[in-house]
Amino acid sequence: MSNNKKTWPRKLRSQEWYGGTSRDAIYHRGWLKNQGYPNDVFDGRPVIGIMNTWSDLTPCNGHLRELAEKVKAGVWEAGGFPVEVPAFSASENTFRPTAMMFRNLAAMSIEEQMRGQPIDGAVLMVGCDKTTPSLLMAAASTDLPSIVVTGGPMLNGYFHGERVGSGTHLWKFSEAVKAGDMSQEDFLEAEQSMSRSTGTCNTMGTASSMASMAEALGMALSGNAAIPAVDSRRRVIAQLSGRRIVDMVKDDLKPSDILTKDAFENAIRTNGAIGGSTNALIHMLALAGRLDVDVTLDDWDRCGRDVPTLVNLMPSGDYLMEEFFYAGGLPVVLRALGEAGLLHKDALTVSGHSIWEDVKHAQNHNEDVIRPVDKPLTPQGGIAVLRGNLAPDGAVLKPSAASKHLLRHRGRAVVFEDIDDYKAKINDDALDIDETCVMVLKNCGPKGYPGMSEVGNMGLPPKVLKKGITDMVRISDARMSGTAYGTVVLHTAPEAASGGPLAVVQNGDMIELDVEARHLHLDISEAELQARLDAWVPPPGVSGGGYAWLHQEHVEGADTGADLDFLKGCRGAPVARDSH
Structure with missing residues (x-):
């Protein structure tokens, strides 16, 4: 836990809006009561913002509206007041010129939503590649108690008896068509096989890598990363996360308490062990920059160089996220790293316990999917x-x-x-x-x-x-x-x-x-x-105004995370002056 924590009960940030009998408090409460809330939800219970990146144009996150209802149930059960907040949702498969250009815009907009509205804690509902880092970056900049709930990967795809990995087989089949080894008709038939349920890519792509990073950092409940999107256990962990965020607010457990240098080193080693995406590196550098935690490219090489790749998943291996979950998921990997001396076991997580307490009893149910340390997929994984x-x-x-x-x-x-x-x-x-x-x-x-x-x-x-x-x-x-x-x-x-x-x-x-x-x-x-x-x-640069111009003028290099220079560092979430 953090030092200098205030004991519960204490006056919450949201009470600056909703507490008391002043004209301003009645103004804020009165408008929200048109949704049918009774008086006692404004009596000092934690207000939890469910920052939801659902969008019809973000297909990876298309089920998050339903998942948010489970989060709300958990918040109510724990004595909190849940409010769902639409959050900027940048999807890699729809945004042009690239969703990466809008990661920083999303982080900036969500940061200001968190700072400017009466919430005491946040549930970060994410899935598609850029939604996970953007919401984590926003939470780090405001330092409000926050917990990640990912939407989970889609189910395995199959085409002509072969496992089909979303993305991985798109590149493979496309090359096969150009080489004359696959017909255009077969390519079109395989299209539906690549995405046969809601959820993120079923390979160890960027979405699954970032879900694993959130868990390895300690920002999600143990086991969150691998549960398939359509599995009932995904809804269970969403409800449990709703319960947990209320207690995090009461304990004043903030991102800065969790996202330490040790936590980043755990995540870097985890990325090597899972065969994670190179994109994770650029997002994690940006996240560290929001916290002023000293994480560099050299840390990625130093921490990841001697880490064996244990997870036998596409694009590096043979299997998909469904099998990873059935084999035991990320807790098995973290336990293996801990037993190999490659994990800072005392790093704190959103559970309130150390990461080792969360994973020390994890069991490997398939050693071909999650390899033992002495029989790795690749002896040296990581990112060079x-x-x-x-x-x-x-x-x-x-x-x-x-x-x-x-x-x-x-x-x-x-x-x-x-x-x-x-x-x-x-x-x-x-x-x-x-x-x-x-x-x-x-x-x-x-x-x-x-x-x-x-x-x-x-x-x-x-x-x-x-x-x-x-x-x-x-x-x-x-x-x-x-x-x-x-x-x-x-x-x-x-x-x-x-x-x-x-x-x-x-x-x-x-x-x-x-x-x-x-x-x-x-x-x-x-x-x-x-x-x-x-x-x-x-x-020539981007002409005219707008966000594209702002981005090009202020974006930093890939070696430090490609964040906007004026967004680096934690600015906190003070209570702004009331305008009424």
């Missing part, structure tokens, strides 16, 4: 942080999703100046490229795209695919979907649009990748590199 003259501020690669024979590679650069240039050239058989080349994509970072889209896992050219080649080294300042796979170097910083060395790579340059040595090198002289940088001309 690469540096060199091509990425002086760092770049990242996911070894568990890469081809082993490409982890040390030297090849000729084939350059695409932006995503439109890539799309215009990639299917042309006249393109001078073979499987030994290194594909380089520029101007797709936080400023360049703008927003840093998931285009880093560039599809291979058809003439290479037709040889039976399924992977090449690819380098960009973009992100890639957590459901994707391949030897893909991402988040190269500084990005091309900011004048990083990536901006001046030319066709024919030789590039050296050595993942074991954590090295990424452009094989030209220092003088030549500097001359190119001196001659570089910045691309």
Whole structure:
């Protein structure tokens, strides 16, 4: 627990709105009473904001309205007053140019909802990729007691007897069509198999990775991450979370009490053990920045480097989230890390107990899905942080999703100046490229795209695919979907649009990748590199006003989380002056 906690009962923040008999209190209470609430719900019980990212255009979160009813039931049972609040919902599968550009806008809007309204604690109802980090970032900035409830993954997909992972098989089948190994008709038939129930991606993509990060950080009840969206136990944990947030308010248990450096190191190691998304890194760096917790790229490399990947899930392995849940879910992984000396066991969680107390009795029911530490899927998982003259501020690669024979590679650069240039050239058989080349994509970072889209896992050219080649080294300042796979170097910083060395790579340059040595090198002289940088001309920025302009003006680099510079740090949730 935090130090200097106030004993219960105490005056709650919401009572500044609803308490007493003043004109202002009657104004606030009176309007809300038009919903039919009796007098005693305003008598000092905790007001819990259920921050709900449900939207018809966020299909991963399409069931959160029903799930919120279970949260409300739990809040009422514990003596709280639940109020459901629509929250900005950025979906990766609908937002253009990319949902990532709106993660910071969502965090900013939700932060101000939490700060400006009469709530004492919050239930963060999340699912799709960007909703989890945006609501966590908002909670960290306000430091109101908060608990995460994720919507859960969708059920396994099957097509022609094969497990189909949402996202992962989209990339796989798309490449198969280009290679002539799959018909367009079969591809269209497989579409429904990829998403056969409500919920997030059923692979260890970004959504499942971020649900696991929330649990490993201690911000969700134990077991929350893996329960399928349509499983009745998902509704049970939602109701239990509604009960728990009321007690968290009474105990004054805040995000800053839970989200410590130890908690972040637990989550980093967990991401390696689950084969988690590279996107988790960028979201966690942004979250740490909201709390002024010193977490850097080097922490990701240091903590994740020697962590074995235990979870045998796509895109790194064979299974899907359903099997992960049946095998015991994240508590089994956390227990294994604890027994291997890779977990800060005393880290506090929203349960009020240490993380070890929550997971020490977890049982592994399928050792092919969750491997023992001595029989891992990959001996060294985690996310490799690469540096060199091509990425002086760092770049990242996911070894568990890469081809082993490409982890040390030297090849000729084939350059695409932006995503439109890539799309215009990639299917042309006249393109001078073979499987030994290194594909380089520029101007797709936080400023360049703008927003840093998931285009880093560039599809291979058809003439290479037709040889039976399924992977090449690819380098960009973009992100890639957590459901994707391949030897893909991402988040190269500084990005091309900011004048990083990536901006001046030319066709024919030789590039050296050595993942074991954590090295990424452009094989030209220092003088030549500097001359190119001196001659570089910045691309035109976003014209006019609006959020796109604001984002491009203030977004920071991928190496620190791509947050807006003026949103970093915890600003708290003071009671604003009443205007009435």
